[in-house]
Amino acid sequence: MNHLLKNIAVAITLFAVLVSCKSSQSAVEQKPLAKHVILIGSDGFGAYAFEKAKLPNLRKLMAGGAYSLQARSVLPSSSAVNWASMIMGSGPELHGYTEWGSKTPELPSRIIGKGDIYPTIFSLVDDQMPTAKKGVSYTWGGIGYLFEKNMVDLDFNGRTDEETIEKAMDFHLGDKAALTFIHLTHPDNEGHEIGHGTPEYYTAIEKVDAQVGEILASVEKAGMMDDTIIIFSSDHGGIGKGHGGKTLAEVEIPWIIYGANIPAKGKLNSSIVTYDTAATIAHALGLKTPDFWRGKPVLEAFSN
Structure with missing residues (x-):
């Protein structure tokens, strides 16, 4: 009997140690790695563009951080479906936005x-961060249907990308979002107007790269880069004048992370x-993620 009780005591002690270790591990995993995150999304920026375009600023982020040019959109490879997926942590089968211009879920969430x-x-x-500032600045009006307007401190629909960026950075740097x-x-x-992979498309790609450089420079000038992570990605690529198909040119998107x-x-x-x-x-x-999300953090990007 004494031997049995001794074994039970040992088992209970080991269980307590394992639970303690697991709790400590969870606490470590939830420790903030940055105070600020800027997510830059460039509509229609296919990963294939890196083969030909001159992209010094994005390549600077890639070299100083981590990246994949084989990240994938969800299907269909079109706008609202993928912008929703990007910020909702799940695909259309759960969030319900299934079309390029979805304003409400076609499939009940x-x-x-x-x-x-x-x-x-x-x-x-x-x-989980009730006093923290957060905001969305967007040029395509369709983004306005995909986030909780009552939960953000900035909800701005710019007429041009330049206006969108200016408003976003005034907010982000001013409010330390x-x-x-x-x-x-x-x-x-x-x-859509001229065609994916055309000279005009690459000119626009290179302008986006320059704007990313301006955003980075603004954060550095404000002295916030040591506490900031920048993520750059897209919703889809394209072929011809369209997208939404199942080719790699439409589905593969850049995914770049850089910073703290x-x-x-x-x-x-x-x-x-x-x-x-x-x-x-x-x-x-x-932050702790909900069990119903399907996305998982890209932990490889954080590991030495």
Whole structure:
């Protein structure tokens, strides 16, 4: 009997140690890695563009941080579906936005949050960082249907990408925001009007690169880069004058992360889907992600 009791005591002690270790590990995993995150989304920016375009600023982020040019959109590879997935941490089968211009879910959302839509990364910040500032500045009006307007401190629909960026950076730097999402409408315009892969498309791509450089310079000038992570990505690529298909030119998107606690790893081996972006932002800010999200943080980008 004494031997049995002794074994039980040992088992209980080991269990307590394991629980303690697991709790400590969770606490470490939830530790914020940055105070500020800027998500830059460039509409219609296919990963294939890196083969020909001159992109010194994006390549600077790639060299000093981590990246994949084989990240993928969800299907269909079109706008609202993928912008929703990017910030909702799940695909259309759960959030319900299934078309390029979805304003409301065509498929009923599996979960409805306090913002009356499928919960985005902004709802996590609102719930777990209640005093933190967060905002969205976007050129394509369709973005305005995809986040909780009652939970953000900035909701701005710019007429041009230049106006969108100016408003976003005034807000982000002035309010020391925890999260700012900047949506740029180029090079999608050129892709639809003139064609993907055309000289005009590449000119627009290179202009986006210059704007990324300006955003980076602004953050550095404000002395916030040591506490900031910048993520650059897109919703889809394209072929001809369209998108939404199943070719790699339409589905593969750039995914670049740079800044605080991001070692210069360069190319990532991880398989990344656009909904992993929300989970990665949550990880960077030390937030707990909901069980119903399907995205997972790209931990490879943070590891030495």
